[in-house]
Amino acid sequence: xxxxxxxxxxxxxxxxxxxxxxxxxxxALAMLGLAVLLVxxxxxxxxxxxxxxxxxxxxxxATHRSVSASTPVQQVTLPPLTKSMGxxxxxxxxxxxxxxSGRVYEVYSDCSPEVLLFSVPGKKPLAxxxxxxxxxxxxxxxxxxxxxxxxxxxHVPLSSWLLTVPLLLLALxxxxxPPTLRYSLTPDALLVRRRLGVDRLPYAGMTVxxxxxxxxxxxxxxxxxGYHTGLYASADGQxxxxxxxxxxxxxxxxxxxxxxxLTPADPQALMTELQxxxxxxxx
Numbered sequence: 001x002x003x004x005x006x007x008x009x010x011x012x013x014x015x016x017x018x019x020x021x022x023x024x025x026x027x028a029l030a031m032l033g034l035a036v037l038l039v040x041x042x043x044x045x046x047x048x049x050x051x052x053x054x055x056x057x058x059x060x061x062a063t064h065r066s067v068s069a070s071t072p073v074q075q076v077t078l079p080p081l082t083k084s085m086g087x088x089x090x091x092x093x094x095x096x097x098x099x100x101s102g103r104v105y106e107v108y109s110d111c112s113p114e115v116l117l118f119s120v121p122g123k124k125p126l127a128x129x130x131x132x133x134x135x136x137x138x139x140x141x142x143x144x145x146x147x148x149x150x151x152x153x154x155h156v157p158l159s160s161w162l163l164t165v166p167l168l169l170l171a172l173x174x175x176x177x178p179p180t181l182r183y184s185l186t187p188d189a190l191l192v193r194r195r196l197g198v199d200r201l202p203y204a205g206m207t208v209x210x211x212x213x214x215x216x217x218x219x220x221x222x223x224x225x226g227y228h229t230g231l232y233a234s235a236d237g238q239x240x241x242x243x244x245x246x247x248x249x250x251x252x253x254x255x256x257x258x259x260x261x262l263t264p265a266d267p268q269a270l271m272t273e274l275q276x277x278x279x280x281x282x283x
Contacts, residue, residue, distance in 0.1 A: 015128070015270075027171075028170075028174040029176050031168070031174070033168070035167040035168050037087075038160045038167075039160055039164055041060065041061055042150075045061060045150075046061050047092075048148070049130050049147065049148040050144050051136060051139045051144065054069040054070075055069070056068075056136070057263045058126065058128055060108060065279075067118045067120060067126060071119070071120055074119075075114070075115075075117075075133060077113045077115075078105070078113045078114075078115055078117070079109070079113075081098065081105065082097060084096040084098050084104065085099055089111070089160075091150075091152055092150075093108075093111040103125075104222050105117075106126050109128070109150070112129055113127050115130070115257060116128050116130065116137070116246045128152050130148040130217075131148060131149055131150060131151040131209075132270060136150070143207050150183060162257045178196040178224075179230070181242055183262065183264055183270075185266065185273065185277070187200060188203060189201055189202045190203070190206075192242040192262065198236040199260065201253060201260060203277045203278040204278060204282065206253060207253070207281075207282050208251055208271050208274050208280070209252055209271075210250070210252070210267060212235040212236050212269075213234060213236075214246050215234055215241055215247075215250070215261055216232055216233035216246075218230065218231075219238065221241065222262075226244050227244065229242045236259060239252065241260075243261055243262060244259060247264070248263045249267050251263075251270060251271060278283070
């Protein structure tokens with residue numbers, strides 16, 4: 001009857017400590033915030049143009065600007081613009097934009113070049129793209145009240161959805177439990193269990209000694225605080241890492257033509273146990 005593998009203590013991964021939990025949550029919230037900013041404005045009808053009592057107030061989620069009915073306005077075609085500050089893309093342009101001559105505009109539009117351009121002396125010209133420009137101007141001149149929206153209000157462009165999906169996946173990945181390492185002993189081999197696989201190191205032909213130095217440059221694999229797997233450089237040459245720390249005392253185990261860098265909680269105890277099971281100790 002085959003006996004169950006015996007577990008070997010592994011140092012607590014740094015990713016389980018409070019500071020890393022906080023940083024993962026903070027990163028997830030940042031990714032969620034960016035995703036919301038991509039889809040929320042068009043869903044809520046921003047930017048919107050509110051006309052009341054001879055004043056036009058242009059609003060986005062975070063900013064607004066007001067002009068009076070006496071402000072000179074023209075329906076023009078803008079030259080190509082470059083974003084200086086704000087949002088641009090997916091049919092939503094809000095912020096400060098600059099043309100090739102260096103002139104700066106405040107833009108609350110659907111990114112099309114045909115705009116209503118309000119020219120305020122001493123201030124940046126205001127460019128907007130209401131779905132009904134003639135109706136907005138008539139209401140503004142008459143002193144009436146109405147709210148106008150972009151021609152494609154309440155529509156989230158496909159490009160915004162395509163950017164939102166990876167942001168949500170990154171947020172989800174940050175909230176998942178951190179990857180863990182487990183070492184266990186079977187009757188004939190040492191097992192190194194990673195998140196996505198298991199390395200089996202037979203005692204037969206195994207050599208083991210203390211590693212000469214810390215884990216070095218990651219060449220191929222995963223390297224996050226508390227979880228280091230894959231191919232790394234080290235003072236002992238290239239090694240396959242299965243470690244929770246790059247600087248903790250470690251064992252260098254050679255098995256099956258590959259050198260493994262492991263960080264058990266008690267390296268000396270594991271080295272003694274491996275020798276008892278048939279491994280060769282090296283100085």
